[in-house]
Amino acid sequence: xxxxxxxxxxxxxxxxxxxxxxxxxxxxxxxxxxxxxxxxxxxxxxxxxxxxxxxxxxxxxxxxxxxxxxxxxxxxxxxxxxxxxxxxxxxxxxxxxxxxxxxxxxxxxxxxxxxxxxxxxxxxxxxxxxxxxxxxxxxxxxxxxxxxxxxxxxxxxxxxxxxxxxxxxxxxxxxxxxxxxxxxxxxxxxxxxxxxxxxxxxxxxxxxxxxxxxxxxxxxxxxxxxxxxxxxxxxxxxxxxxxxxxxxxxxxxxxxxxxxxx
DNA sequence: ATGGTCGACTATCGA
Numbered sequence: 001x002x003x004x005x006x007x008x009x010x011x012x013x014x015x016x017x018x019x020x021x022x023x024x025x026x027x028x029x030x031x032x033x034x035x036x037x038x039x040x041x042x043x044x045x046x047x048x049x050x051x052x053x054x055x056x057x058x059x060x061x062x063x064x065x066x067x068x069x070x071x072x073x074x075x076x077x078x079x080x081x082x083x084x085x086x087x088x089x090x091x092x093x094x095x096x097x098x099x100x101x102x103x104x105x106x107x108x109x110x111x112x113x114x115x116x117x118x119x120x121x122x123x124x125x126x127x128x129x130x131x132x133x134x135x136x137x138x139x140x141x142x143x144x145x146x147x148x149x150x151x152x153x154x155x156x157x158x159x160x161x162x163x164x165x166x167x168x169x170x171x172x173x174x175x176x177x178x179x180x181x182x183x184x185x186x187x188x189x190x191x192x193x194x195x196x197x198x199x200x201x202x203x204x205x206x207x208x209x210x211x212x213x214x215x216x217x218x219x220x221x222x223x224x225x226x227x228x229x230x231x232x233x234x235x236x237x238x239x240x241x242x243x244x245x246x247x248x249x250x251x252x253x254x255x256x257x258x259x260x261x262x
Numbered sequence: 263a264t265g266g267t268c269g270a271c272t273a274t275c276g277a
Contacts, residue, residue: 011277012269036277038270064270110277122276152277208267208277252268252277 001099002261003030003074004237007148007223008244009107009205009253013037013069017045019247023255024052027241030073032255035107035150037067044069060090068105068149070095076103082136085109085129099262101231102142106133106149115173123170126152130179137187146260147189147226150253153180156194158201159221171220189226192258196238204240205253213245225258234261 006029010016013034024032032054037044041061049057049071058078059069066089070076079094079102091107109126117124155177157163166172183189193202203219210218227235237259244254 015269036269065276112276208269209265211266249268 002259003097004257004259005029005031005033005103005146005148005225006241006255006257007033007035007105007150007225008255009035009150009223009251011036011038011251011253013044013067014039016249016251017048019244019251021048021052022247023241023244024049024054024071027255027257029257031076031103032071033103033105033148034069034071035067035105035253037061037069038064039067041067041069058093058095060093062090066090066107068093068107070103070105074098079103082132084132084136085125087125087129091129100144101260101262102145104145104147104149106147106151108150108152110152111170111176113170115168115170115175126170127175127179130176130183134179134182134186137183137189140187142187142228143230144262145187145228146231147187148224148256150222151180151224152222153177154220154222155180156221158199159203161201161203161218161220166220171222184226188229190229190232192225192227192232192235193221193238193240193256195232196236196258202240203242204256206245208252223253223256225256227260231260231262235259236261 111126112122204223
Protein backbone atom coordinates (compact mmCIF):
# COMPACT_ATOMS: atom_id res chain seq x y z
CA UNK A 1 0.00 0.00 0.00
CA UNK A 2 0.99 3.60 -0.53
CA UNK A 3 -0.08 6.56 1.54
CA UNK A 4 0.77 10.24 1.77
CA UNK A 5 1.12 11.83 5.16
CA UNK A 6 1.28 15.50 6.11
CA UNK A 7 2.06 17.34 9.35
CA UNK A 8 0.97 20.90 10.10
CA UNK A 9 1.06 23.12 13.17
CA UNK A 10 -2.29 24.80 12.60
CA UNK A 11 -2.21 27.26 15.55
CA UNK A 12 -5.93 26.88 16.36
CA UNK A 13 -7.96 24.37 14.36
CA UNK A 14 -11.16 26.24 15.17
CA UNK A 15 -9.91 29.52 13.73
CA UNK A 16 -8.43 27.81 10.68
CA UNK A 17 -10.98 25.07 10.00
CA UNK A 18 -11.46 26.39 6.44
CA UNK A 19 -7.72 26.28 5.79
CA UNK A 20 -7.53 22.65 6.92
CA UNK A 21 -10.46 21.84 4.65
CA UNK A 22 -8.78 23.64 1.77
CA UNK A 23 -5.54 21.74 2.28
CA UNK A 24 -7.35 18.39 2.48
CA UNK A 25 -9.35 19.21 -0.64
CA UNK A 26 -6.43 20.44 -2.71
CA UNK A 27 -3.63 18.11 -1.59
CA UNK A 28 -5.62 15.04 -0.47
CA UNK A 29 -3.09 13.52 1.93
CA UNK A 30 -4.29 10.19 3.31
CA UNK A 31 -3.33 11.28 6.82
CA UNK A 32 -2.96 14.78 8.29
CA UNK A 33 -1.30 15.26 11.67
CA UNK A 34 -2.09 18.59 13.35
CA UNK A 35 -0.41 20.34 16.27
CA UNK A 36 -1.51 23.28 18.41
CA UNK A 37 -5.18 22.62 17.77
CA UNK A 38 -5.84 24.73 20.90
CA UNK A 39 -9.14 22.98 21.47
CA UNK A 40 -10.66 20.20 23.54
CA UNK A 41 -11.33 17.17 21.34
CA UNK A 42 -15.11 17.50 21.72
CA UNK A 43 -14.97 21.07 20.40
CA UNK A 44 -12.93 20.26 17.29
CA UNK A 45 -14.74 21.10 14.03
CA UNK A 46 -14.78 17.67 12.38
CA UNK A 47 -17.83 17.69 10.10
CA UNK A 48 -16.11 19.29 7.13
CA UNK A 49 -13.16 16.92 7.47
CA UNK A 50 -15.50 13.93 7.64
CA UNK A 51 -17.30 15.09 4.51
CA UNK A 52 -14.00 14.93 2.62
CA UNK A 53 -13.42 11.35 3.73
CA UNK A 54 -11.36 11.96 6.86
CA UNK A 55 -13.63 9.87 9.03
CA UNK A 56 -10.97 8.49 11.39
CA UNK A 57 -9.71 10.81 14.11
CA UNK A 58 -7.34 10.20 17.01
CA UNK A 59 -6.70 13.30 19.10
CA UNK A 60 -5.75 14.75 22.46
CA UNK A 61 -6.82 18.30 23.26
CA UNK A 62 -7.12 20.85 25.99
CA UNK A 63 -8.68 24.28 26.29
CA UNK A 64 -6.70 27.15 24.81
CA UNK A 65 -3.26 25.57 24.45
CA UNK A 66 -1.39 22.69 22.78
CA UNK A 67 -3.37 19.74 21.43
CA UNK A 68 -2.57 17.19 18.70
CA UNK A 69 -4.80 15.37 16.23
CA UNK A 70 -4.50 12.74 13.50
CA UNK A 71 -7.11 12.90 10.72
CA UNK A 72 -7.15 9.92 8.38
CA UNK A 73 -8.93 8.53 5.35
CA UNK A 74 -7.44 5.14 6.23
CA UNK A 75 -8.65 3.24 9.28
CA UNK A 76 -6.56 3.97 12.36
CA UNK A 77 -6.81 2.91 15.97
CA UNK A 78 -5.80 4.93 19.00
CA UNK A 79 -2.33 3.81 20.09
CA UNK A 80 -2.18 5.96 23.22
CA UNK A 81 -0.34 9.00 24.45
CA UNK A 82 2.25 9.96 27.01
CA UNK A 83 2.57 13.00 29.26
CA UNK A 84 6.23 13.70 28.53
CA UNK A 85 8.02 15.65 31.29
CA UNK A 86 4.80 15.43 33.34
CA UNK A 87 3.63 18.82 32.10
CA UNK A 88 -0.03 17.85 31.96
CA UNK A 89 -0.12 19.10 28.35
CA UNK A 90 -1.68 17.45 25.28
CA UNK A 91 1.53 17.20 23.25
CA UNK A 92 1.61 13.59 22.04
CA UNK A 93 -0.73 11.06 20.54
CA UNK A 94 -0.15 7.88 18.54
CA UNK A 95 -2.25 5.94 16.04
CA UNK A 96 -1.85 2.55 14.38
CA UNK A 97 -2.68 1.74 10.77
CA UNK A 98 -4.16 -1.61 9.80
CA UNK A 99 -0.78 -2.71 8.43
CA UNK A 100 0.70 -2.21 11.90
CA UNK A 101 2.55 1.02 11.20
CA UNK A 102 2.49 3.35 14.20
CA UNK A 103 2.36 7.13 13.75
CA UNK A 104 3.56 9.34 16.60
CA UNK A 105 2.40 12.96 16.50
CA UNK A 106 4.40 15.35 18.73
CA UNK A 107 4.24 18.99 19.73
CA UNK A 108 7.51 19.57 21.59
CA UNK A 109 7.52 22.59 23.96
CA UNK A 110 8.86 25.77 22.38
CA UNK A 111 11.11 26.41 25.36
CA UNK A 112 10.76 30.14 26.05
CA UNK A 113 13.25 32.84 25.10
CA UNK A 114 16.36 32.25 27.23
CA UNK A 115 18.35 29.08 26.43
CA UNK A 116 19.32 28.38 30.04
CA UNK A 117 17.35 26.14 32.36
CA UNK A 118 18.60 28.03 35.43
CA UNK A 119 16.98 31.24 34.21
CA UNK A 120 14.06 29.84 32.24
CA UNK A 121 11.98 26.94 33.49
CA UNK A 122 10.44 26.41 30.04
CA UNK A 123 13.83 25.66 28.51
CA UNK A 124 14.44 22.99 31.14
CA UNK A 125 11.03 21.49 30.43
CA UNK A 126 11.85 21.32 26.72
CA UNK A 127 15.12 19.49 27.40
CA UNK A 128 13.39 17.16 29.88
CA UNK A 129 10.67 16.40 27.31
CA UNK A 130 13.34 15.45 24.76
CA UNK A 131 15.27 13.39 27.31
CA UNK A 132 12.14 11.40 28.10
CA UNK A 133 11.52 10.86 24.38
CA UNK A 134 15.07 9.50 24.14
CA UNK A 135 14.55 7.18 27.09
CA UNK A 136 11.15 5.90 25.93
CA UNK A 137 12.47 5.11 22.44
CA UNK A 138 15.63 3.53 23.82
CA UNK A 139 13.37 1.20 25.80
CA UNK A 140 10.77 0.60 23.06
CA UNK A 141 13.10 0.19 20.10
CA UNK A 142 10.29 1.24 17.74
CA UNK A 143 9.82 -0.55 14.43
CA UNK A 144 7.58 0.18 11.45
CA UNK A 145 7.01 3.61 12.96
CA UNK A 146 6.69 7.19 11.76
CA UNK A 147 7.24 10.24 13.95
CA UNK A 148 5.98 13.64 12.88
CA UNK A 149 5.30 16.99 14.38
CA UNK A 150 6.41 20.41 15.47
CA UNK A 151 9.62 19.47 17.25
CA UNK A 152 10.49 23.15 17.77
CA UNK A 153 14.13 22.49 16.84
CA UNK A 154 15.85 23.29 13.53
CA UNK A 155 18.83 20.93 13.74
CA UNK A 156 20.96 21.70 10.68
CA UNK A 157 22.77 24.80 9.50
CA UNK A 158 20.59 24.85 6.40
CA UNK A 159 17.45 24.47 8.51
CA UNK A 160 17.71 28.13 9.55
CA UNK A 161 18.09 31.38 7.65
CA UNK A 162 21.35 32.28 9.44
CA UNK A 163 23.16 29.60 11.43
CA UNK A 164 25.58 31.90 13.23
CA UNK A 165 22.93 34.42 14.21
CA UNK A 166 20.72 31.69 15.65
CA UNK A 167 23.28 29.69 17.64
CA UNK A 168 22.06 31.27 20.89
CA UNK A 169 18.41 31.44 19.85
CA UNK A 170 16.08 28.82 21.30
CA UNK A 171 15.31 26.22 18.58
CA UNK A 172 18.84 26.14 17.16
CA UNK A 173 21.17 25.98 20.18
CA UNK A 174 23.71 23.14 20.28
CA UNK A 175 22.24 21.71 23.49
CA UNK A 176 18.82 21.37 21.86
CA UNK A 177 20.27 19.89 18.68
CA UNK A 178 22.23 17.39 20.78
CA UNK A 179 19.09 16.38 22.64
CA UNK A 180 17.24 15.89 19.34
CA UNK A 181 20.12 13.83 17.93
CA UNK A 182 19.94 11.62 21.02
CA UNK A 183 16.22 11.04 20.40
CA UNK A 184 16.95 10.06 16.80
CA UNK A 185 19.74 7.67 17.73
CA UNK A 186 17.80 6.07 20.59
CA UNK A 187 14.86 5.23 18.33
CA UNK A 188 16.78 4.48 15.17
CA UNK A 189 14.91 7.32 13.45
CA UNK A 190 15.81 8.71 10.03
CA UNK A 191 14.96 12.24 8.92
CA UNK A 192 12.74 11.51 5.92
CA UNK A 193 12.58 15.11 4.72
CA UNK A 194 16.37 15.41 4.56
CA UNK A 195 16.68 11.91 3.08
CA UNK A 196 14.67 13.21 0.12
CA UNK A 197 15.99 16.79 0.08
CA UNK A 198 19.57 16.39 1.29
CA UNK A 199 20.87 19.91 0.81
CA UNK A 200 19.81 23.52 0.65
CA UNK A 201 17.81 25.86 2.83
CA UNK A 202 14.54 24.34 3.94
CA UNK A 203 12.04 26.05 6.24
CA UNK A 204 8.59 25.22 7.61
CA UNK A 205 8.03 28.23 9.89
CA UNK A 206 8.28 31.99 9.54
CA UNK A 207 7.63 34.23 12.56
CA UNK A 208 4.54 36.42 12.62
CA UNK A 209 6.85 39.19 13.83
CA UNK A 210 9.01 39.17 10.74
CA UNK A 211 7.64 41.70 8.26
CA UNK A 212 7.53 40.67 4.61
CA UNK A 213 8.11 37.01 5.53
CA UNK A 214 8.43 35.81 1.91
CA UNK A 215 11.06 38.29 0.73
CA UNK A 216 12.97 38.34 4.03
CA UNK A 217 12.70 34.52 4.24
CA UNK A 218 13.95 34.36 7.82
CA UNK A 219 12.58 30.88 8.34
CA UNK A 220 13.41 27.74 10.29
CA UNK A 221 12.63 24.03 9.74
CA UNK A 222 10.82 23.16 12.97
CA UNK A 223 8.40 20.57 11.55
CA UNK A 224 9.66 17.09 10.82
CA UNK A 225 8.82 13.66 9.42
CA UNK A 226 10.93 10.76 10.64
CA UNK A 227 10.75 7.00 10.05
CA UNK A 228 12.39 4.01 11.69
CA UNK A 229 15.24 2.40 9.79
CA UNK A 230 13.18 -0.64 8.71
CA UNK A 231 10.80 1.52 6.64
CA UNK A 232 12.85 4.59 5.77
CA UNK A 233 13.61 3.27 2.28
CA UNK A 234 9.87 3.22 1.53
CA UNK A 235 9.62 7.01 1.97
CA UNK A 236 9.77 9.41 -0.94
CA UNK A 237 8.34 12.58 -2.48
CA UNK A 238 8.95 14.80 0.54
CA UNK A 239 7.93 18.42 0.16
CA UNK A 240 7.11 21.51 2.18
CA UNK A 241 4.07 23.50 1.07
CA UNK A 242 5.31 27.04 1.47
CA UNK A 243 2.26 28.57 -0.20
CA UNK A 244 -0.04 28.20 2.81
CA UNK A 245 2.05 30.80 4.67
CA UNK A 246 0.75 33.30 2.11
CA UNK A 247 -2.92 32.45 2.70
CA UNK A 248 -5.08 35.01 4.46
CA UNK A 249 -4.71 34.87 8.27
CA UNK A 250 -2.22 32.00 8.04
CA UNK A 251 -0.62 29.72 10.59
CA UNK A 252 3.02 30.62 11.11
CA UNK A 253 3.86 26.98 10.18
CA UNK A 254 3.32 25.28 6.81
CA UNK A 255 2.59 21.60 6.05
CA UNK A 256 5.33 19.03 5.46
CA UNK A 257 4.54 15.97 3.29
CA UNK A 258 5.99 12.54 2.62
CA UNK A 259 4.73 9.42 0.84
CA UNK A 260 5.35 5.85 2.04
CA UNK A 261 5.10 2.66 -0.05
CA UNK A 262 4.60 -0.17 2.41
C1' DA B 263 20.16 45.77 20.86
C1' DT B 264 15.39 45.94 20.68
C1' DG B 265 10.92 45.07 19.28
C1' DG B 266 8.30 43.24 16.28
C1' DT B 267 2.76 39.79 15.68
C1' DC B 268 -0.38 36.48 16.57
C1' DG B 269 -4.28 33.34 19.28
C1' DA B 270 -6.90 32.27 23.34
C1' DC B 271 -9.83 34.71 25.81
C1' DT B 272 -10.04 39.80 29.27
C1' DA B 273 -5.45 40.92 31.01
C1' DT B 274 -1.87 38.44 30.25
C1' DC B 275 0.37 34.30 28.82
C1' DG B 276 2.41 31.39 25.39
C1' DA B 277 4.67 31.15 20.96
